[in-house]
Structure formats: structure tokens, C-alpha cells
Amino acid sequence: MEEKxxxxxxxxxxxYRYFPLWKVFFEELGWRVIVSDGMGKRGKLxxxxxxxxxxxxxxxxxxxxKEKVDFLFVPRIVSLHxxxxxxPKFRGAPDIVRLATEGTVSxxxxxxxxxxxxxxxxxxxxxxxxxxxxxxxxxxRAFQKAEQFLYHFQKGWExxxxxxxxxxxxxxxxxVPEEKKERPLRVAFVGHPYNLFDTDVNKDILSSARSLxxxxxxxxxxxxxxISAQVSDLSKEIYWSSGREIVGSLxxxxxxxxxxxxxxxxxxxxxxxxxxxxIKRRLKVRGGASIPFLVLTLDEHSGRxxxxxxxxxxxxxxxxxxxxxxxxx
Amino acid sequence: MKVTFPHLGTMHIFCxxxxxxxxxxxxxxxxxxxxxxxxxxxxSNECICLPFxxxxxxxxEALKMGADTIVMVGSGPPCRLxxxxxxxxxxxxxxxxxxxxxxxxxxxxxxxxxxxxxxxxELKKELSWKNILLFPYALRMGWQKMMACEALEKMAMHVxxxxxxxxxxxxxxxxxxxxxxxARTLRxxxxxxxxxxxLLQETEQDFSRSPLKIAxxxxxxxxxxxxxxxxxxxxxxxxxxxxxxxSWFSTHILRxxxxxxxxxxxxxxxxxxxxxxxxxxxxxxxxNLSVGEAIVRSKEGYDGVVHLMPFACMPETTAxxxxxxxxxxxxxxxxxxxxxxxxxxxxxxxxxEAFVEMLQWKRxxx
Numbered sequence: 001m002e003e004k005x006x007x008x009x010x011x012x013x014x015x016y017r018y019f020p021l022w023k024v025f026f027e028e029l030g031w032r033v034i035v036s037d038g039m040g041k042r043g044k045l046x047x048x049x050x051x052x053x054x055x056x057x058x059x060x061x062x063x064x065x066k067e068k069v070d071f072l073f074v075p076r077i078v079s080l081h082x083x084x085x086x087x088p089k090f091r092g093a094p095d096i097v098r099l100a101t102e103g104t105v106s107x108x109x110x111x112x113x114x115x116x117x118x119x120x121x122x123x124x125x126x127x128x129x130x131x132x133x134x135x136x137x138x139x140x141r142a143f144q145k146a147e148q149f150l151y152h153f154q155k156g157w158e159x160x161x162x163x164x165x166x167x168x169x170x171x172x173x174x175x176v177p178e179e180k181k182e183r184p185l186r187v188a189f190v191g192h193p194y195n196l197f198d199t200d201v202n203k204d205i206l207s208s209a210r211s212l213x214x215x216x217x218x219x220x221x222x223x224x225x226x227i228s229a230q231v232s233d234l235s236k237e238i239y240w241s242s243g244r245e246i247v248g249s250l251x252x253x254x255x256x257x258x259x260x261x262x263x264x265x266x267x268x269x270x271x272x273x274x275x276x277x278x279i280k281r282r283l284k285v286r287g288g289a290s291i292p293f294l295v296l297t298l299d300e301h302s303g304r305x306x307x308x309x310x311x312x313x314x315x316x317x318x319x320x321x322x323x324x325x326x327x328x329x
Numbered sequence: 330m331k332v333t334f335p336h337l338g339t340m341h342i343f344c345x346x347x348x349x350x351x352x353x354x355x356x357x358x359x360x361x362x363x364x365x366x367x368x369x370x371x372x373s374n375e376c377i378c379l380p381f382x383x384x385x386x387x388x389x390e391a392l393k394m395g396a397d398t399i400v401m402v403g404s405g406p407p408c409r410l411x412x413x414x415x416x417x418x419x420x421x422x423x424x425x426x427x428x429x430x431x432x433x434x435x436x437x438x439x440x441x442x443x444x445x446x447x448x449x450x451e452l453k454k455e456l457s458w459k460n461i462l463l464f465p466y467a468l469r470m471g472w473q474k475m476m477a478c479e480a481l482e483k484m485a486m487h488v489x490x491x492x493x494x495x496x497x498x499x500x501x502x503x504x505x506x507x508x509x510x511x512a513r514t515l516r517x518x519x520x521x522x523x524x525x526x527x528l529l530q531e532t533e534q535d536f537s538r539s540p541l542k543i544a545x546x547x548x549x550x551x552x553x554x555x556x557x558x559x560x561x562x563x564x565x566x567x568x569x570x571x572x573x574x575x576s577w578f579s580t581h582i583l584r585x586x587x588x589x590x591x592x593x594x595x596x597x598x599x600x601x602x603x604x605x606x607x608x609x610x611x612x613x614x615x616x617n618l619s620v621g622e623a624i625v626r627s628k629e630g631y632d633g634v635v636h637l638m639p640f641a642c643m644p645e646t647t648a649x650x651x652x653x654x655x656x657x658x659x660x661x662x663x664x665x666x667x668x669x670x671x672x673x674x675x676x677x678x679x680x681x682e683a684f685v686e687m688l689q690w691k692r693x694x695x
Contacts, residue, residue: 048650049646049647049649049650050646050649050650050667051646051647051650076609076610078610085406085407087407087643088407088408088612088613088614088616088643088644088647089612089643089646089647091407091610091611091612091613091647092608092610092612092616092647092650092651094609095607095608095609095610095647095651096647096650096651099607099650099651099654109609111610234415235414235415235418236411236412236414236415238412238415239405239406239407239411239412240406240407267376268376268641269376270376270377270378270409270641270642270643271409271643272376273374273375273376273377273641274374274377274381274409274412274416275416276374277373277374277377277416277420278415278416278419281416281419281420281422281423282419284423285419285422285423
């Protein structure tokens with residue numbers, strides 16, 4: 001099929017959950033998808049606003065793409081759940097990108113808000129499709145295909161994060177290799193997807209963890225029921241879907257099934273700052289959590305060495321605990 | 330039972346009035362001080378917004394003074410204010426403090442009623458019929474006191490840049506507010522208000538001045554409480570600028586009761602409409618209004634805008650990014666002050682002095 005043009009997708013924020021869907025959708029409509037390069041080794045961060053690192057990365061990646069593409073895809077994700085919302089910064093993200101790129105590139109920024117319509121995602125993509133000259137039938141077909149693709153992609157997620165090099169996580173055509181060595185420790189890594197899987201944010205901490213012999217588990221594999229079972233008895237509903245997912249999955253993992261839990265958070269992330277305090281205090285008040293728990297706060301100044309040192313210490317704690325419990329039993 | 334509530338500007342005056350008039354025992358937390366802030370900071374995460382730390386500090390101090398029931402306003406998404414109670418409850422519990430918590434819901438729904446039901450049931454046992462019967466009158470008293478405080482503050486904002494003796498207005502405002510605070514009935518309240526107004530009016534003024542016009546926009550807590558913003562409003566006034574702001578208790582209460590009709594509503598709508606050139610969606614809290622108000626004020630011929638926000642405030646961070654562009658596009662100087670627990674009173678003074686001086690130069694050049 002003839003190529004209609006190029007669509008740029010910044011490698012930031014919800015890219016780390018929905019990229020397969022986005023890619024298939026646009027390719028089905030005959031557009032070429034270009035993903036930004038990332039910061040690279042000597043990459044420079046663009047400080048347009050004083051926000052958290054993932055948000056700064058969105059701007060940096062968008063600037064990287066602005067001359068290479070016809071359209072920039074920065075959806076306005078307000079809500080991905082019937083009752084819960086996303087971080088308020090997501091609502092203004094396309095506007096910030098528009099100001100930063102100074103109108104040099106057209107931005108596709110249709111709103112996704114699942115509180116208003118259940119099929120808001122589909123509607124938003126149909127609108128985007130229309131802007132790209134596709135009619136409703138084509139759009140629907142492309143979206144269905146994309147959705148199915150995402151479903152299959154997510155099924156193989158745990159194998160991907162454990163076997164592929166992290167910079168190839170979202171290179172969809174790369175086949176997943178066979179498991180090479182035994183990893184004795186099962187460790188849950190919890191956080192926003194863009195903290196967990198963006199190597200510019202976390203300095204590739206998942207690779208370090210893997211080489212230390214940890215098998216990685218993420219909240220992506222948990223079902224809605226498992227999460228809501230943990231948060232339904234709170235005195236107030238946590239209304240950010242990501243925050244709710246983090247609290248729910250942390251409590252889930254801390255109640256058993258893994259050897260340790262690592263919480264990755266960005267400095268200045270409002271949601272994490274508040275909920276982190278809540279989690280720590282609640283664990284103290286309720287007691288009972290004997291699983292090692294590590295909180296790592298990341299920003300553009302954190303270095304890989306420092307993170308690795310802490311991870312190594314954490315590994316020792318987990319192994320100690322494991323050998324102790326073996327003696328007891 | 331001893332009720333307590335957080336500090337926010339002049340809120341203690343009318344919260345106290347409500348408790349006092351209906352005969353409910355209460356404890357006003359000590360005025361927000363360095364110690365309050367230290368307590369709040371000690372018991373929270375560094376990136377939680379400043380209002381959280383200060384409110385927490387207020388509660389800790391009040392509970393240590395013997396209060397046992399906390400009354401706190403609730404809020405909804407998307408800002409963090411809506412989850413303050415969830416987190417603060419756990420922190421206070423972890424500190425080993427005993428208390429009961431009553432959230433005043435921002436909107437009455439069945440869910441909020443149900444969540445409050447348990448607490449209210451307990452409280453009811455301790456309230457006498459007299460308390461309950463007096464409550465409507467107490468609410469009215471509180472409302473009137475709030476309006477009186479706001480009227481006095483607005484007047485002071487007008488008088489301050491024209492005062493001959495620097496600091497005179499502030500002294501008189503304090504006196505007038507304590508007059509309002511001491512009033513016990515609606516009639517004495519009215520007298521106190523009139524006396525206070527006269528007191529402010531009598532300040533020696535130089536009417537030949539034409540003060541700079543500056544609008545204060547931003548997150549409501551930092552805009553409304555002089556202890557948090559280190560008296561930005563007073564400092565600007567004493568530097569010779571007439572200050573306006575649209576964040577008042579009455580505006581926010583009326584808005585959440587959906588009773589904002591007429592001028593008030595149209596003003597907010599006007600700001601919101603103006604922000605649409607930059608923001609395609611309602612980001613939440615005061616973000617869009619901060620952006621919109623800066624644009625509207627520029628059109629109205631204001632000299633400058635001061636934008637206040639707590640460190641790491643989620644909606645206002647977006648606003649501050651956009652405001653830098655607004656300032657360029659509309660040719661209006663905008664000073665963003667990010668506030669946290671650091672002792673920056675001296676720095677704020679210097680920044681404001683430089684800002685005002687710059688505005689005066691700009692005015693001369695025009």
C-alpha cells in the first residue's frame with residue numbers, strides 16, 4: 001500500500017502501555033509511524049515547564065519529532081475508566097506540546113474520556129482517523145485490528161520484560177527469545193508504566209534487576225478484581241486510575257506471592273508523593289507486611305550506579321529473608 | 330467533644346463563630362507558624378503540596394491542645410485536595426493521636442452521606458437539642474462574619490497603596506478584623522463592620538497617587554492565606570500597588586453550592602473562555618482560571634500579574650508553563666512564585682520589589 005505520510009509518536013507517557021494499539025491503527029490506515037529516538041547517551045532534556053521527568057520527556061521527544069513528521073500524535077487522555085481519571089497534567093499535555101513546538105507541526109489531540117462514553121477510545125480514534133482522511137468503516141476496522149493486536153501483545157508481556165533487552169520492549173517485530181537462566185527471586189516492580197519501562201526515567205533499572213537474578217513481575221498482569229479487592233475498603237475512593245492501580249497492586253504484592261516489592265516513582269509526581277505517604281503509614285498502622293519494600297525516587301539526576309547499589313542491597317535483604325524462612329520451616 | 334478546623338486566611342474567625350453561636354466546644358489551632366510547618370513537613374512526603382503540610386501541622390497542634398473532632402472541607406477530583414483526608418487520617422493514626430474526622434462534602438451525594446454516617450452517628454449523641462436548634466442561626470452568623478471579613482480585606486487592598494504611613498493599613502485591618510471576631514450577635518457584628526470600615530477609611534491617604542494595578546492569581550490556598558504566601562498581598566500593597574484577586578471564600582463556597590449566579594459566575598466564565606486560546610480542556614482546580622485571568626487582566630489594562638502556587642501543585646504547574654507564553658503574547662509581566670516550606674520571606678520581598686520597580690519603568694516608558 002502506498003504511504004500517505006508520517007505520524008510521529010513521542011516515546012513518553014502512555015506510549016508505554018498503548019503503543020502497539022497506536023502503531024497498528026495508523027499503519028492500517030496507511031500511515032508510517034515514526035517513534036522518537038529518546039534522549040540517547042548525550043541527550044539533552046528540554047525544560048519547557050517545571051514538571052515531573054516523564055512530562056519533560058514528552059516535550060523533549062516531541063521536539064525531536066517535530067521536523068520529521070506530518071502529524072504528531074499526543075492524545076488528550078482524561079480518563080481510561082468509567083469512574084476514575086488520569087493525572088491532571090495529562091489534560092494539558094497536548095497544549096503544552098503545542099506551545100513548545102510553536103505550531104511547526106499539526107498535533108492530533110483527540111480527547112479520550114471513558115467517563116462520558118464507554119467506547120470513548122474508539123470514538124476518539126475514529127475522529128483522528130477522519131482527520132487523516134479515513135472514513136468511519138476504515139477507521140473501525142483498523143481500530144478493531146489494533147485492539148486485538150494490543151490484547152495479544154499484553155498477554156506476552158511478562159515474557160517480554162523478562163527476556164528482551166529493555167530498549168527492544170516496544171519493537172514489536174522482535175521475537176521473544178527463550179529463557180536462558182534460572183532466576184531465583186520474584187520481584188514486583190510497581191509504578192506508572194512510563195516510570196517502569198522508560199529507560200531514560202529509570203536508568204534501565206529493570207536490566208540491572210534481571211542481571212542480579214530477579215524475575216520481574218509488573219502490575220500489568222493483575223486483573224481489575226485483584227486491584228479493587230485491595231482498595232475497596234478505603235475510607236475514600238482513590239480517584240486517579242493510575243494511583244488506584246499502584247496502591248492496589250502494592251498491597252496485593254505485599255500480601256504475598258513475591259520476594260520483594262520495588263516502587264518506582266518520579267520526583268514531583270503529585271499522585272505518587274501523596275499515595276507513597278499513605279502506603280507507608282498504612283503498612284505501619286496495619287502491620288503484617290513482612291515482604292521487603294523499596295521505594296526509588298527518580299529524576300534526571302539519578303545515576304545508574306546509585307540505583308544499582310540500592311538494588312544490590314535490596315537483593316541481600318530478600319535473600320536473607322528467604323534463607324531465614326527456610327530454616328524456620 | 331472539642332471541634333477543631335484548619336487555618337486558612339480568615340477562616341478561623343467564622344468557623345469559630347459557627348461553633349460558638351451553636352454552643353459547641355471548639356479549639357482554634359495556634360496561628361500557623363514555623364513550628365506548625367515543621368510539624369507538617371516532618372510527617373509528610375517532600376513532594377506533597379504545601380497546603381497539605383500546613384493543614385496537617387494545624388491538626389497536630391490542635392489535637393495536642395486537646396481537640397478531639399476534626400472538621401475539614403472535602404473536595405473532588407482531579408486535584409490532590411480531594412484525598413487529603415484519606416492520607417491525613419492514616420498519618421495522625423500512625424502518630425498515635427486520637428480523633429474523629431468529619432468531612433464536609435463538596436457536593437451532597439448519597440455516597441458522601443453514607444461515608445459520613447458512622448461519624449455523624451457518634452457525634453449526634455454528644456450534641457444537645459440546643460446545639461442543633463441553634464445551628465441554622467450559627468451558620469448565618471458564620472456567613473455574615475465571612476462576608477464582613479472579605480469586605481474589610483477588599484477595602485484594605487484599596488487603601489494600602491495610598492497610605493502615607495507605611496504599615497498603617499495593616500494595623501487598622503487587624504484591629505477591624507478582631508472587632509468582627511469579637512462580635513456575638515448579628516447586630517453587634519454589623520456595628521463592628523461599620524466601625525472597621527470607618528477605621529480603614531480614616532487612614533491618612535495620598536489620593537494623588539495612581540497605584541500600579543496587579544492581579545494575584547493561582548492556587549486558592551496560597552492566594553488566600555497570608556501565612557502561606559508570606560504576605561504577598563500586603564507587601565505588594567505597601568510597595569504601592571493596588572492588588573485584586575478573585576479567590577475568596579464566598580466565591581468558592583457559592584461555586585461548590587452551584588449558587589453562583591450573575592456577576593460572579595460570568596466572571597469565572599469569562600476567564601475560562603479566555604483560557605481556551607491556550608488550553609483545550611479543563612485541567613482542573615484553578616489552572617484554566619489562572620491562565621484566563623492573566624489574559625483578561627491584560628486586556629483590562631492591568632500592569633502585571635503575580636501567580637502563586639505551591640511547589641509540585643499538579644494543575645498549576647501546567648498553568649505556569651502556559652503563563653510564560655501568555656506573558657509574551659499579551660505583553661503583560663507575570664511573576665510566578667512557587668511556595669514551599671523554605672524560609673524565603675526575604676527573597677519574596679526582593680523579588681516583589683524588583684517586579685514592582687520593573688512595572689513602574691514599563692509604565693513610564695509607555
